[in-house]
Amino acid sequence: MSAGSVPSGYEVNDPGYPIPQENYLTNSKGILSWAFTLDHKRIGMMYLVGVCSAFLLGGLLAIGIRLHLFAPDGILFNNGLFKWLAPDKAPNDIYNQVFTLHGAIMVFLFIIPSVPAALGNFLVPVMLGAKDVAFPRLNLSSFYLWVCGAVFFVMALLASGLDTGWTFYTPYSTTTDSSVILATTGAFVLGFSSIFTGLNFIVTINTMRPPGMTWFRMPLFLWATYSTSIIQVLATPVLGITLLLLIAERTMHIGIFDPEYNGDPVTFQHFFWFYSHPAVYIMILPAFGIISELISVHSHKRIFGYRFIAYSSIAIALLSFIVWGHHMFTSGMSPITTIIFSALTFSVSVPSAIKVFNWVATMYKGSISLTTPMVYAISFIFLFTIGGLTGLHLGTLATDLHLHDTYFVVAHFHYVMVGGTVVAFLGGVFHWWPKMVGKMYSELGGKISAAFVFFGFNLTFLPQFVLGSRGMPRRYATYDPEFAALHQMSTYGSLILGVGLFVALFVLLVSLFKGKKAPANPWGGATLEWNCTSPPPFYNFDRPPVVGDPYEFGNIEWDAESDRYVKVEPKRQIVPSEKPADSPAHASE
Amino acid sequence: MATTDAGLASDAHDKPGHGHSDHGHGDHDHDHPSYLAHHFDTPEQQFDSGKLGMWLFLVTEVLFFSGMFCAYAIFRSWRPEVFEGCSQFLNTKLGAINTGVLLFSSFTMAWGVRCAQKEQHKLLTVMLATTLSCATVFLGVKAIEYSHKWHLGLLPAGLFSYDPANLHPEGGPNYLAWICAPFIAITIGVAIWLVVSFLRGAKFQFECAKPLFVVCLFFFVGVGLGTILESGADKEHSSHDTVAVSDAHGSEPGEGHAAVEGHDSHADAVASTDAEPATDHSTDLALIERLASDSTNTGLKADLEARKMQSELASGGIVYDVVDDTSATVAHAEDNVLRPSRAGVFFSIYYCMTGIHAIHILAGIGVMVWLLVRSVRKDFNHNYFGPVDYVGLYWHIVDMIWIYLFPLMYLIR
Numbered sequence A: 001m002s003a004g005s006v007p008s009g010y011e012v013n014d015p016g017y018p019i020p021q022e023n024y025l026t027n028s029k030g031i032l033s034w035a036f037t038l039d040h041k042r043i044g045m046m047y048l049v050g051v052c053s054a055f056l057l058g059g060l061l062a063i064g065i066r067l068h069l070f071a072p073d074g075i076l077f078n079n080g081l082f083k084w085l086a087p088d089k090a091p092n093d094i095y096n097q098v099f100t101l102h103g104a105i106m107v108f109l110f111i112i113p114s115v116p117a118a119l120g121n122f123l124v125p126v127m128l129g130a131k132d133v134a135f136p137r138l139n140l141s142s143f144y145l146w147v148c149g150a151v152f153f154v155m156a157l158l159a160s161g162l163d164t165g166w167t168f169y170t171p172y173s174t175t176t177d178s179s180v181i182l183a184t185t186g187a188f189v190l191g192f193s194s195i196f197t198g199l200n201f202i203v204t205i206n207t208m209r210p211p212g213m214t215w216f217r218m219p220l221f222l223w224a225t226y227s228t229s230i231i232q233v234l235a236t237p238v239l240g241i242t243l244l245l246l247i248a249e250r251t252m253h254i255g256i257f258d259p260e261y262n263g264d265p266v267t268f269q270h271f272f273w274f275y276s277h278p279a280v281y282i283m284i285l286p287a288f289g290i291i292s293e294l295i296s297v298h299s300h301k302r303i304f305g306y307r308f309i310a311y312s313s314i315a316i317a318l319l320s321f322i323v324w325g326h327h328m329f330t331s332g333m334s335p336i337t338t339i340i341f342s343a344l345t346f347s348v349s350v351p352s353a354i355k356v357f358n359w360v361a362t363m364y365k366g367s368i369s370l371t372t373p374m375v376y377a378i379s380f381i382f383l384f385t386i387g388g389l390t391g392l393h394l395g396t397l398a399t400d401l402h403l404h405d406t407y408f409v410v411a412h413f414h415y416v417m418v419g420g421t422v423v424a425f426l427g428g429v430f431h432w433w434p435k436m437v438g439k440m441y442s443e444l445g446g447k448i449s450a451a452f453v454f455f456g457f458n459l460t461f462l463p464q465f466v467l468g469s470r471g472m473p474r475r476y477a478t479y480d481p482e483f484a485a486l487h488q489m490s491t492y493g494s495l496i497l498g499v500g501l502f503v504a505l506f507v508l509l510v511s512l513f514k515g516k517k518a519p520a521n522p523w524g525g526a527t528l529e530w531n532c533t534s535p536p537p538f539y540n541f542d543r544p545p546v547v548g549d550p551y552e553f554g555n556i557e558w559d560a561e562s563d564r565y566v567k568v569e570p571k572r573q574i575v576p577s578e579k580p581a582d583s584p585a586h587a588s589e
Numbered sequence B: 001m002a003t004t005d006a007g008l009a010s011d012a013h014d015k016p017g018h019g020h021s022d023h024g025h026g027d028h029d030h031d032h033p034s035y036l037a038h039h040f041d042t043p044e045q046q047f048d049s050g051k052l053g054m055w056l057f058l059v060t061e062v063l064f065f066s067g068m069f070c071a072y073a074i075f076r077s078w079r080p081e082v083f084e085g086c087s088q089f090l091n092t093k094l095g096a097i098n099t100g101v102l103l104f105s106s107f108t109m110a111w112g113v114r115c116a117q118k119e120q121h122k123l124l125t126v127m128l129a130t131t132l133s134c135a136t137v138f139l140g141v142k143a144i145e146y147s148h149k150w151h152l153g154l155l156p157a158g159l160f161s162y163d164p165a166n167l168h169p170e171g172g173p174n175y176l177a178w179i180c181a182p183f184i185a186i187t188i189g190v191a192i193w194l195v196v197s198f199l200r201g202a203k204f205q206f207e208c209a210k211p212l213f214v215v216c217l218f219f220f221v222g223v224g225l226g227t228i229l230e231s232g233a234d235k236e237h238s239s240h241d242t243v244a245v246s247d248a249h250g251s252e253p254g255e256g257h258a259a260v261e262g263h264d265s266h267a268d269a270v271a272s273t274d275a276e277p278a279t280d281h282s283t284d285l286a287l288i289e290r291l292a293s294d295s296t297n298t299g300l301k302a303d304l305e306a307r308k309m310q311s312e313l314a315s316g317g318i319v320y321d322v323v324d325d326t327s328a329t330v331a332h333a334e335d336n337v338l339r340p341s342r343a344g345v346f347f348s349i350y351y352c353m354t355g356i357h358a359i360h361i362l363a364g365i366g367v368m369v370w371l372l373v374r375s376v377r378k379d380f381n382h383n384y385f386g387p388v389d390y391v392g393l394y395w396h397i398v399d400m401i402w403i404y405l406f407p408l409m410y411l412i413r
């Protein structure tokens, strides 16, 4: 590039690429410039800090649970300290409140907004080649709604706790004197936050695509976000009304869910799971998207079965709406209904499996760089596969009757939510961290964190499968001594997992101060976000980007001299069959 | 392998023939009119985005209400007689008036959108003010309906205290006054604003306050209308009892229905009373206990009954106990096991649905006031009328929901 093509206002201090003097982090200063920012990248970063704080809070509660369960009669909450903190509560009450808040915080405050709102906000417009999301103000308000919801949850924690389980089942939730109203109001508000994010992304992806960005030239992360957003928009309102009715039930006894007033608790369960089953796909679909990017970029190979992965996201989004009954096999539905729900449940696993096969096929014969994000991605494949397959045990009517409400379920959903979503989230953060903050982190540190997380996670939750199948029920503060050894393993594992997470945090924080400056394209990715500087300028692209094939790695090469990935002349002829149907050649017609 | 000297990023930019002019962010707004947000390229893109966003929002609204429609369907299918019986308490005339008012407001709203497109600023203001007035009439009528029912104790299940023997219980707050109070305050506020802006010669403010004042007054028109139509109510109540009585007697639904149908013409109702000589007070009470005030009947009487309920609950599911009737659900459990007020559930659903609908009307009023101010300011033109269009869509959906609520609540007897 000749100096002549550098636009005024830029200086050439990076060989080959004009670095803008300002980026989104530096173009305005002061706390207010963050508080009132409409920039999707800053909102994404604020979300990142927010959800990570929620994760920390939820994680501490989780460690509390595990420490209590170290011995059959419970340990932690029997301690005199808790007697002093909450004189009117028995240790078992405290346990109930801790696991409830752990679940509620992790689900509503952390995992649902984690990938879409934090990473998604940062990435969707950049990957798309747009300047911002369609409704920046709505985006900011969604963040503040999240904050507001978080405040409600903390208030519930401080007021009188919450002991209904994150599922708020009636009739217990209408009779307990813990702060159900505060918590449900919080969840209601968070629902709106989630709807706004989803709505924003759907509109952004539909209307803000630059010329040349056809649907099938979108990175798979965008497909995943798109299908997540569909679920967010379609399912969350139902949760909203359910929680509203629950609040009305508590305040006015409307008699819809409360049997005391002729209501029907099973109706509550239907309403609740009509949202909450799709919600588990709100959690996992964006993680699928991350993994598709990570596997392909770090294997330096075109993603295998692009269209299959893209369509399977949509298929999951739609199928997820018709399987909610598998949470209620023992709640008193008619036998025929349970059978139908069981059969439908299996159908969901098909598109999930398609994705796993495609990722593995992508890695096959790829030139894999075992970077930190890739290590996380590979752990994801292991862990999610276990989680998904055990979902089938639970979806099978006959086995679920035994496994329902045991630790088997606990292990299942932790494998998909932690082993799946959280691991993918960490992988994604490591992958896009250089883009977000412009600094490289220590690879070694990152890999150590991944190893701790993988090992600690398995040690925590594999024993729980065994516990569950031997009959250990979930949500109990004490247990039979025969389960002690497995519970202790699990507790040790959770501590290791915790260490791993802190290592990850530490590595990332250190990089902020000590990290090497990140090049525009540290991994050799072909999607648009690697085309803008790290960190990106305020409008993402100084000039509208030229949209190419997001998975064409043939012309991206490591250049040792300048220590970065560069574009080269294609080194091999692309075999026609490898091209997606509308590769640039077609689309330019 | 020839490496181009440029990094891939700038390399990408160098491709010739790309449609966009290269503008950095310094000069990006040279072709941006003031109404076009910085991140959109064209007004069309902005309009399309807004429109799609609005449609999606409406989808969430529909789903939000769908939860309650489901609840309605479930409980009505379980207790059709309760729904049909309780529907008597709703005043069809008021419901019909409100339906008409909302339909008309949808029409004026749509006309308003047209005005915005054609830049008829005056007419747009008139249309918005008309729509707003319809909304306040609606609320005024609703205020009468609600306060009247609260007064009678026709409340959600837990608070239900209707007692036909004592239709006008002494004491209790004056609900109508409480509902009207904020509206009176707002009306006075707008009136003051109107006068002050007139005296100070603030033309723009005066132009805004004028239509808003009219809008406020229309709330009281609604209240007046409601009062007039509701005043015939006492006659109706006697027929409620009639219907209920025959309902209580005829365990076959058909008999009850006959009376229900007879309700509209008073003569029919009387006839059915005559045909039923047993309309003495004791049957009345028996009926009422069943229909309404069984909140006295709280608590399961014995462990035995509790267990029975449990097995009823579980039956139809997988855990079979004693019952092998697979269709049995809670709804079919025997009456004495079903403790609390049955009629209350109808009113619970009625208040939830119409209440949340009314909140939507309030929200609509809020945004339309904002539109009205902007319309007085002449903000809209043929290129930029999105906000009017979107609010119009919102208003239509609120209207639509009422169109469903009206027959489902008022016309099912």
Ligand code: HEM
Pocket (backbone or CB within 6 Å): A167, A280, A281, A283, A284, A326, A327, A345, A346, A348, A349, A352, A387, A388, A389, A390, A391, A392, A394, A395, A396, A400, A403, A404, A405, A409, A412, A413, A416, A417, A420, A421
């Ligand atoms: C791969 C397909 C999946 C299948 C077939 C499946 C199946 C099931 C079934 C049948 C249950 C109910 C178990 C019971 O309560 O007896 C269940 C529970 C659960 N699943 Fe899955 N699941 C799948 C994937 C996921 C994913 C991806 C997530 C989240 C990211 C998830 C999260 C959960 C949670 C949180 C629960 C427990 C809810 C509770 O009772 O608290 N599942 N799953």
Ligand SMILES: [Cu+2]
Pocket (backbone or CB within 6 Å): A276, A277, A280, A323, A324, A326, A327
């Ligand atoms: Cu599920």
